[in-house]
Amino acid sequence: MNNVFLSCVLVLTASLLSTCSAQDEATHVEAPAVLDTTAQVNKSEEEWREALPHMACFVLREKGTERAFSGDYWDHHEKGQYCCAGCGQALFDSDHKFESGTGWPSFFQPAEGTAVLEKEDDSWGMRRVEVTCAACGGHLGHVFEDGPRPTGLRYCINSAALKFTSDSTSTPGIRYD
Numbered sequence: 001m002n003n004v005f006l007s008c009v010l011v012l013t014a015s016l017l018s019t020c021s022a023q024d025e026a027t028h029v030e031a032p033a034v035l036d037t038t039a040q041v042n043k044s045e046e047e048w049r050e051a052l053p054h055m056a057c058f059v060l061r062e063k064g065t066e067r068a069f070s071g072d073y074w075d076h077h078e079k080g081q082y083c084c085a086g087c088g089q090a091l092f093d094s095d096h097k098f099e100s101g102t103g104w105p106s107f108f109q110p111a112e113g114t115a116v117l118e119k120e121d122d123s124w125g126m127r128r129v130e131v132t133c134a135a136c137g138g139h140l141g142h143v144f145e146d147g148p149r150p151t152g153l154r155y156c157i158n159s160a161a162l163k164f165t166s167d168s169t170s171t172p173g174i175r176y177d
């Protein structure tokens with residue numbers, strides 16, 4: 001007997017008998033195996049601590065800042081996407097990266113306008129604009145208005161908050177000999 005078919009019949013039967021029991025059946029449906037990175041990611045701070053390397057957790061969850069010139073991506077020049085180290089959301093594109101000389105990976109715009117959120121941050125006696133991942137709320141860095149054209153913006157992002165995915169690994173079958 002096909003179990004999926006059987007449970008469909010059961011749910012259907014239950015919904016015919018009573019809407020309340022149909023509701024109960026629905027809560028037992030398992031979550032899809034494919035991770036939907038566009039969905040809001042909600043984890044407890046404890047779960048984040050277990051899931052993330054120390055430095056990624058320090059930056060993403062505690063709004064920490066890595067030392068300049070210490071991260072993996074300030075001097076990184078491959079073509080590809082920089083995704084959130086917390087949830088995998090695509091945040092920045094290598095086409096928008098530039099040499100800022102600051103020691104942190106710098107971009108003049110996000111991959112998409114909706115990928116990151118920006119809000120005023122008055123900590124450390126400075127007025128800055130904090131940049132967070134729109135999907136999981138993780139702290140990424142700050143955005144300043146001294147970037148290059150065309151936007152004039154400089155998204156100053158911690159390497160530890162990012163995970164790079166190379167374009168060449170996302171297009172299997174193409175060889176570059």
Ligand SMILES: [Zn+2]
Nearest residue numbers: 084087133136
């Ligand atoms: Zn994220």
